[in-house]
Amino acid sequence: MSADAKPAPVEAKFWTPGVMVLSAFMMVGFFFVVARYIGGLGAVTNLDNSYPWGLWIGVDVATGVALAAGGFTTAALAHLFGRHNYEAITRPALLTAMLGYTIVALGLAIDVGRTWAMWHPIIYWQTNSVLFEVAVCVMIYLQVLYIEFIPIVVERFRGKVDLPGRLWVFEKPIEWLLKLVDRVLGKVMWIFIILGVVLSCMHQSSLGSLMLIAPTKLHPLWYTPILPLLFLVSAIGVGYPMVVFETTIATSSLKLENEMELLTPLTRITIFVLGIYMCLKVGDIIARGAYVYLFDGTTQSNAFLVEMIGGVIIPWIMLLIKRVRSSRPVLFVACALIIFGVIINRVNVFVVGYQPPFAQSSYFPAIGEMAVTAALIAGVMFLYRLFITIFPVLSARRQEVSS
Amino acid sequence: MKISRRRFIGLTGTMVGGALLGKPAKSGAEYKPKTPPDPFGCLVDLTVCVGCRKCEQACNQVNHLPSPRVSFEDPRVFEQRRRPDVGAFTVINRYYGGKRDERNQLHPTFVKVQCMHCQDPGCVSACIVGAMTKKDNGATHYNASKCIGCRYCMVACPFQIPAYEYHDPLFPRVRKCTFCYERISKEGGKPGCAAICPVESITFGKRRQILELARHKIKNDPGRYVDKIYGEHEVGGTSWLYISGDSFEKLGFLDLPTRPIPYLSETIQHGLFNYLWAPLTLFGILGAVVAVINRQQNRSSSESVQEGHQPDQDTQDTAGLQEKPDSSKREEKL
Ligand code: SF4
Ligand code: SF4
Numbered sequence: 001m002s003a004d005a006k007p008a009p010v011e012a013k014f015w016t017p018g019v020m021v022l023s024a025f026m027m028v029g030f031f032f033v034v035a036r037y038i039g040g041l042g043a044v045t046n047l048d049n050s051y052p053w054g055l056w057i058g059v060d061v062a063t064g065v066a067l068a069a070g071g072f073t074t075a076a077l078a079h080l081f082g083r084h085n086y087e088a089i090t091r092p093a094l095l096t097a098m099l100g101y102t103i104v105a106l107g108l109a110i111d112v113g114r115t116w117a118m119w120h121p122i123i124y125w126q127t128n129s130v131l132f133e134v135a136v137c138v139m140i141y142l143q144v145l146y147i148e149f150i151p152i153v154v155e156r157f158r159g160k161v162d163l164p165g166r167l168w169v170f171e172k173p174i175e176w177l178l179k180l181v182d183r184v185l186g187k188v189m190w191i192f193i194i195l196g197v198v199l200s201c202m203h204q205s206s207l208g209s210l211m212l213i214a215p216t217k218l219h220p221l222w223y224t225p226i227l228p229l230l231f232l233v234s235a236i237g238v239g240y241p242m243v244v245f246e247t248t249i250a251t252s253s254l255k256l257e258n259e260m261e262l263l264t265p266l267t268r269i270t271i272f273v274l275g276i277y278m279c280l281k282v283g284d285i286i287a288r289g290a291y292v293y294l295f296d297g298t299t300q301s302n303a304f305l306v307e308m309i310g311g312v313i314i315p316w317i318m319l320l321i322k323r324v325r326s327s328r329p330v331l332f333v334a335c336a337l338i339i340f341g342v343i344i345n346r347v348n349v350f351v352v353g354y355q356p357p358f359a360q361s362s363y364f365p366a367i368g369e370m371a372v373t374a375a376l377i378a379g380v381m382f383l384y385r386l387f388i389t390i391f392p393v394l395s396a397r398r399q400e401v402s403s
Numbered sequence: 404m405k406i407s408r409r410r411f412i413g414l415t416g417t418m419v420g421g422a423l424l425g426k427p428a429k430s431g432a433e434y435k436p437k438t439p440p441d442p443f444g445c446l447v448d449l450t451v452c453v454g455c456r457k458c459e460q461a462c463n464q465v466n467h468l469p470s471p472r473v474s475f476e477d478p479r480v481f482e483q484r485r486r487p488d489v490g491a492f493t494v495i496n497r498y499y500g501g502k503r504d505e506r507n508q509l510h511p512t513f514v515k516v517q518c519m520h521c522q523d524p525g526c527v528s529a530c531i532v533g534a535m536t537k538k539d540n541g542a543t544h545y546n547a548s549k550c551i552g553c554r555y556c557m558v559a560c561p562f563q564i565p566a567y568e569y570h571d572p573l574f575p576r577v578r579k580c581t582f583c584y585e586r587i588s589k590e591g592g593k594p595g596c597a598a599i600c601p602v603e604s605i606t607f608g609k610r611r612q613i614l615e616l617a618r619h620k621i622k623n624d625p626g627r628y629v630d631k632i633y634g635e636h637e638v639g640g641t642s643w644l645y646i647s648g649d650s651f652e653k654l655g656f657l658d659l660p661t662r663p664i665p666y667l668s669e670t671i672q673h674g675l676f677n678y679l680w681a682p683l684t685l686f687g688i689l690g691a692v693v694a695v696i697n698r699q700q701n702r703s704s705s706e707s708v709q710e711g712h713q714p715d716q717d718t719q720d721t722a723g724l725q726e727k728p729d730s731s732k733r734e735e736k737l
Contacts, residue, residue: 036572037572037573038572039570039572040568040569040570040571040572040575041567041569041570041575042569042570043570043572045569047554047567047569048569049486049488049557049563049565049566049567050563052554052555052557052558052567053554053558076689079693080689080692080693080696081692081696082696082697082699082700112551112552112553113550113551113552113553113554113567113568113571113575114550114551114552114573114574114575115552115573116573117549117550117551117552118551120531120532120549120551121531121532121551124532124533124534124549125533126530126531126532126533127672127676128527128528128665128669128672128673129528129529129530129531129533129555130529130668130672131529131531131553131555132531132532133672133676135531190693194686194689194690194693195686197685197689198682198685198686198689199682201682201685202675202676202682205675206672209668209671209672210555210668211558212667212668212671213525213528213529213555213558213559213664213665213668214525214558214559214561214664215561215660215662215664215667216561216657216659216660216664217558217561225667225671228671354558356563357563357657358486358563
């Protein structure tokens with residue numbers, strides 16, 4: 001990618017087979033959502049009094065939030081720390097974050113028993129509750145993300161407002177409005193970007209504090225006072241791999257030029273952050289003496305080993321190797337492993353490691369839960385594809401046929 | 404690149420450090436348990452209970468619960484260990500703790516299970532909207548009109564008590580023992596179960612007094628009781644207390660820490676967010692960083708040849724260009 005390429009809407013056919021597959025997933029999920037609002041949570045989930053939280057909280061919410069961390073980490077890098085050469089990746093990362101958080105909110109709405117009462121935290125404050133803090137931060141951060149996206153919308157329409165028929169009279173006022181919005185936002189955007197970073201640090205860490213309320217239920221491999229720190233560091237760590245992951249998918253499926261010159265240096269930061277995370281994790285297990293549970297062969301200890309070895313240690317070692325960092329497919333694998341590690345970690349903390357004392361049987365998600373989760377993920381991808389077609393998000397140019 | 408990378412790493416360090424500074428510094432801060440000053444309580448003497456399930460029946464009536472699948476007279480329910488559920492806020496389970504009667508038969512112990520009405524409850528600390536509250540009279544009270552149905556209270560309860568109406572699509576409630584909040588708020592009122600118990604296995608009174616009573620009973624008859632009052636110290640103390648002739652582990656009682664459940668999460672939460680000091684500090688640091696970096700970059704870009712990194716200006720220029728053809732287009736329409 002040439003450094004001076006400006007973001008532009010992608011010119012490619014929208015209804016590709018891939019997009020149709022996504023739509024199919026969304027339709028199936030929608031069916032189960034309807035069932036949930038007819039028969040209650042019990043009709044489509046395996047949740048019970050022992051396991052009040054399952055796949056939807058572990059994946060749709062906790063993992064969704066973690067994987068959307070690319071938004072604030074790239075914004076911090078490019079806009080706050082002045083690394084303007086990364087500008088090109090901030091927009092796709094911002095888009096992912098915005099769509100990701102929107103879908104997180106949607107997933108939460110489906111999971112919460114009284115969806116219509118979801119706004120209650122706005123008026124009923126309970127500041128002892130970690131969940132309250134998370135909810136408020138996420139709510140505000142979602143607005144911040146929308147605001148950060150406005151300039152992209154403005155850029156798309158400024159100077160191009162073209163209303164049909166007699167509506168042309170509104171063209172001038174709209175133009176004027178867009179210009180004003182652009183001017184004002186341009187001046188104050190730094191406030192929102194910093195706010196976004198602060199809010200992200202707050203709720204990414206608090207998401208870890210959530211399970212501290214269950215000292216007797218969460219397995220000692222994960223229950224640690226530094227759980228919030230671990231969540232924050234792993235969210236920061238997964239931010240750039242997520243950018244690499246989605247950029248690679250987007251550029252290869254849309255046949256755009258790859259952006260290795262940007263992605264390779266980005267992953268060097270990841271080596272550092274992931275390294276810290278690894279040290280914290282290992283140090284924590286040793287300091288608390290929880291390593292005694294490591295090899296007892298239970299689901300929990302195996303899940304922990306998979307999480308740490310497959311999702312942290314192996315990709316970290318891979319990233320250390322220069323050849324890996326500069327090879328597109330291998331780098332993609334390393335980043336996918338890191339993402340996998342974070343997904344497993346969140347699922348472990350919220351589902352696998354949760355051990356209710358009187359459970360009759362252990363929890364495994366129902367078909368309905370999986371279908372809805374799949375639909376929400378498909379939804380993010382669908383919207384991403386739609387948005388990059390409409391708005392100037394990606395900077396990469398189409399590959400020359402000859403190259 | 405080298406310098407800037409080091410700078411970035413330094414900044415990340417500050418960022419993380421700033422966000423977590425409070426943790427070690429404030430973790431020793433006094434934790435204030437929200438224990439009510441003089442709450443009511445119930446003492447259950449497990450050596451007295453005969454497993455008649457009259458308390459279950461009274462609870463069912465007082466709370467207008469659906470009639471049970473197995474009748475209250477049917478002893479076959481004891482074949483399974485039950486848990487409180489949306490249709491039954493209290494259940495009696497049968498255990499064989501090892502005691503034998505005169506005819507050398509294993510002697511059953513019946514254990515009543517319900518919300519323990521913790522002195523400093525996990526569910527209350529967890530509830531996102533304050534639908535769970537601790538009342539002065541000792542009841543842990545649920546207010547369905549505030550509840551959003553997040554079920555975090557269920558995650559937080561160490562006794563695994565709250566049950567959920569999973570089959571209600573729109574208005575599901577969390578269901579659990581209410582400590583008969585309305586009844587005990589009246590002068591001389593008792594919970595339904597305590598009022599009906601024919602053998603007086605359940606004694607209702609001020610927690611202070613029934614604790615005294617429990618100590619007295621154990622002291623007077625050390626052969627009858629194990630020397631422990633369950634609920635005196637568990638998770639910071641509970642309003643429901645138990646004394647028993649068998650060791651509590653054999654009767655399905657959990658071995659719980661004495662620290663209140665909310666201790667760690669609230670200490671961290673308040674350590675970081677009291678007066679929003681940590682977020683505000685982080686905001687300040689980042690603001691300063693932006694200012695410094697911007698100044699440096701402006702200086703270096705004015706000194707050296709511009710490298711084309713002024714995106715703002717770029718967009719403005721092109722936007723300005725685009726306006727002209729557009730206004731001409733409008734004229735055409737006119
Ligand atoms: S037993 Fe559970 S539901 Fe009852 S007060 Fe304690 S934490 Fe809350
Ligand atoms: S389910 Fe209701 S009572 Fe329980 S924590 Fe959530 S809002 Fe509070």
